[in-house]
Amino acid sequence: MALPRDLVDIRTIYHEAAVPDFPRGRAILDRFPQAERILVPSHWNIPTLHGNAGAVEDWVRIKRSTLVLGVKKGLAMRPNGRSAHFIAPSTSNGCAMACAYCYVPRRKGFANPISLFVNVDTVCAAIRRHAERQGPLPEPDTIDPERWVYDIGENGDLSVDAMLCDNVRDLVALFRDLPNAKGSFATKAVNRDLLAYEPRGKTRIRFSLMPERIARVVDVRTSPISERIAAIDDFVAAGYEVHLNYSPVILYEGWEADWAELFAQVDNRIGPAAKAQLKAEIIMLTHNADLHEVNLGWHPKAEDLLWRPDIQEAKRSEGGGANLRYRSGWKGRWLARFKALLAERMPYCTVRYAF
Template identity: 55%
Template sequence: MHSNIDHLLDLHEIYHEADINDFIRGREILAKYPDAKRIEVRSHNDIPELFGFSGSAGDWLWNKKNVLILGSKKALQARPNSRSSHWIAPSQSNGCAMSCSYCYVPRRKGYANPITIFVNIEKIMGYLERHAGRQGTKPTSDEIDPKYWVYEIGENGDCSIDATICNNVKDLIKLYTRIPNGKLTFATKFVNRDLLGYDPQEKTRIRFSLMPHKISKLVDVRTSPISERIAAMNDFAAAGYEVNVSFAPVIYYDNWLEDWRDLLMELNDSINEKTKQQLSTEIIFLTHNQGLHDVNMLWHPKAEEALWRPEIQQVKYSQTGQRNVRYKNNIKREIVGQLVDLCRELIPYCQIRYAF
C-alpha cells in the first residue's frame, strides 16, 4: 500500500549542485522526476532566488510542494545530544514538504525551506558506522535507551516524507540493523506505510508527534491527521519498529487540558499491549520566535492567535541571538505538571523521558 504523497509533493523544479550526476542517488532522483526543470546552483544552501525570501509568504506553500534541492553534505559531524538521542547524526536531508506553523527549521533557503536531499548517502553512512564503532559498547542504561547508543536522523526534516523521494532513509534503517551498538530515531507527522516493508529489526525508534485534534488542524499544516498517526502505531510496532510518541509542541489555550484528556484516551483505546509496553514520550512546550511570528502573520495569521500570546509568554534570547518566546516560568511549571499528571493517570505505562 503506497502512501499518498501527491497532495504534498508535485515537483516542478530541481535545484542541484554541478556534480549531482557523480552520485548514484543523484542520478536516481533525477531519473525519477524527468519532467522537472533542472537549475544548476553553486551550493545547495546558497540559492539567491530562494534564500532569505521571508517576505514572499505567497510562495511559501508553492515552494514546499514544487521545489526540490539536491546537494552533497560537506561537513559530517555527529553532535552530542542528551534528550531523545545520544547523538544528532549528520542530516541526510534538510527542510520539509509540510508547513507546521511553529516549526523552527525554516530559516534557510527562504522561510518556505523546501526539501534538500543529500545524495552522498554512502559517505554519511560510512561516517556513522565508524562513529558508532568508536563509541564501543554502551556502558550503562539511561533514560534514552537501556542498551544502545541512539542516533537522531530527522532533526531538520521528516524522514517519512523524505522516504517517498529516494532510499536514503531505507538505507539508514538497514545500516543500523548491522551496527551492533546503535539504533536510529526520528519523529514524524506523516504516515508513510511504505516504511512497514523496511524490516528495521527493532533498531529504529519512530516517534509519532501527537497533539489534540483541534489545535493540530490549526497549526499542523499539510500533515497526516492525528487519528491516522495513532491508527498506524500498532502496524509499525508489528513491522519491527520501536514505536514512541512525541508530545511536542504542547500549546496552551482555553480548555487545552480537556483536549489532551480526549487525545490520551483515544491513544490508550487504540494501541495494543505490544505498543503500550514499548511506549515512551517527550513533552515539550511551545517555544516561538519573533521572526517566524512576523512571517506567519503574512500566510497563516489564524495560527498566531494560538502561538503568539505575549500576555503569558516571556522573551528568551537563544545562543544565536534570536528573540524566542516561551510560557512564563510560573505558568509553565503549573501546566507542565498538569500534563505530566494527566499522562500518569491515563497512560501510566508510558515512560516520560523528559518534560519541559
C-alpha cells in the same frame, strides 16, 4: 510509493553540480524527468528561496513543487542528551509539510522545501565509524537501556523523504546491522512503505501528536492525528520501536480537556505490544519573533495560538534569535499538570524527557 500530488508534485529541482556524480543523485533526477533543473553553487544559498520575503506568498506552492539536491559536507556527530545521545549528520533539510511552529524557516529564510543530500553512503559510513568508536553503552539511561541512539531526522521528516528516494531505507539498514546503536526520528506523516524496511528493533519512530482540533490549524499538510495513532500498532508489528512526541504542547483555554481526550484516544486504539514499549517526550512550545512575522504573511490564524505574549516571555536563543517560551515558573506548573494528566490516563507511558 506513489507520491500524493497534494503533498509533493516536483516541478523545479535546484541542484549542485556534483549531484549527478552520485548514484542517488542520478536516481532522483531520473525520477522527475519533467522537472526544470537549475544549477546552483550551494544547496544552502539560493536567493530565490532563502531570505526571499516575497516567497511567503507562495509558501505552500514552493513546498509542493520544489526540490533541492546537494552534497552533505559536515559529518560531525553532535552530542544531544535529550531525545538521543547524538545528532547524526542530516540526509535532508526542510520539509514538504508546513507546520506553523517549525524552527527550520528561522535558519533558512522564508521558504524551506525539501533538500536531499545524495551522498548518503558517506553519511552512513560516518555514523558507522562513530558508533564503532563508542563501544557498548556503559549503562542504561533515559535515552535507551541498551544502545547509543542517533537522531537521524533533526532537520526534516524522514517519512516524507522516503517518498522521494531510498535514503531512509539505507539508514534503517545501517542501524539494523550496528550492534550497539539505534536510529531515531520524529514524524508527522504516515508512510506505510517504511513497514517493509525490516528495522528489527533498531530504529525508533517518534510519532508527534497533539489534539486534533489544534493540529488542523498548526500542523499544516501533515497526516491527520487519527491516522498517526492508527499506524502505531502496525509499525510496532513491523519491528520499529514506536514512541510518542507530545509536541509542541500549546497552551490555550481548554487545553487540558483536549489532551485528556487525546490520551483516551491513544489508549483505546493501541494494543498490548505497543503499550508495553511505549515512551514519550513532552516539548512545550517555543516560538520565535521572526517566524511570527513570517506566519503573519501566510497563516495568521495559527498565530492566535502560537503568539501569546500575555503568557510568554522572551528568551535569546543560542544562535541569537528572539524566542518566546511560556513564562518561567508558570511553565513548570503547566508541565507538571500535563505529566499528571498523562500518568492518570496512560500510566504505562513513561516520560523519557520533558522540555
